[in-house]
Amino acid sequence: MEGIEAFAAALGLVAFLELGDKTQLVTISLAARHPWAQVFAGASLGLLATTAIGAAIGGAVGSILGSWLFAIKIVGAAVFLAIGAWSVVALVRAEEGPGVVRERRTPFLTALGFAFLAEFGDKTQLAVIVLAATSEAPLSTFLGAGLGLVVIACLSVLLGTGLARLVSGRRLRAVSATLFLVAGVVLLVDSLAGR
Numbered sequence: 001m002e003g004i005e006a007f008a009a010a011l012g013l014v015a016f017l018e019l020g021d022k023t024q025l026v027t028i029s030l031a032a033r034h035p036w037a038q039v040f041a042g043a044s045l046g047l048l049a050t051t052a053i054g055a056a057i058g059g060a061v062g063s064i065l066g067s068w069l070f071a072i073k074i075v076g077a078a079v080f081l082a083i084g085a086w087s088v089v090a091l092v093r094a095e096e097g098p099g100v101v102r103e104r105r106t107p108f109l110t111a112l113g114f115a116f117l118a119e120f121g122d123k124t125q126l127a128v129i130v131l132a133a134t135s136e137a138p139l140s141t142f143l144g145a146g147l148g149l150v151v152i153a154c155l156s157v158l159l160g161t162g163l164a165r166l167v168s169g170r171r172l173r174a175v176s177a178t179l180f181l182v183a184g185v186v187l188l189v190d191s192l193a194g195r
Helices: 004-018 022-033 036-057 062-096 107-119 123-135 138-166 169-194
Strands: none
Touching: 004 123, 004 138, 022 036, 022 107, 022 138, 022 169, 036 107, 036 123, 036 138, 062 169, 123 138
């Protein structure tokens, strides 16, 4: 039944599950290198999209989606690991000589894509599916979980922006590459452990 209880349960659970999660690490990394407003908007939209999908599914089609979750997580882990490795290569090349590394997407689209990919099939989305199904309150679950995720995205952007002010450009790129590698390993381990 729609109401404050389903909203509060989703808000508390999702905010707790996201603390220290791979999505938070990636958002911190992006916010340390790009304009905070674009990263925040992109990450928030990506997170809200996965939350909306989870709330809509609400457990009714969980068995159909379940067969694809492992593959989605493995692909997500590979993407994060590849970006981390590419960041390390770019860092080494930057030390070897002058050159400009240009990204093909805007920070908004980058953050949106990473947040969506990281959260699709993640424990947070699964929690939203279960909460929406068991409470029979998909709208309240979406609103609570969505608010929790946006708050965590805001915290992540603040941490990333603060990190950018404290750390030099070269070290910041190294920290960013490390965060992507850690996020990829976490996603891979999570995928393999859940199998």
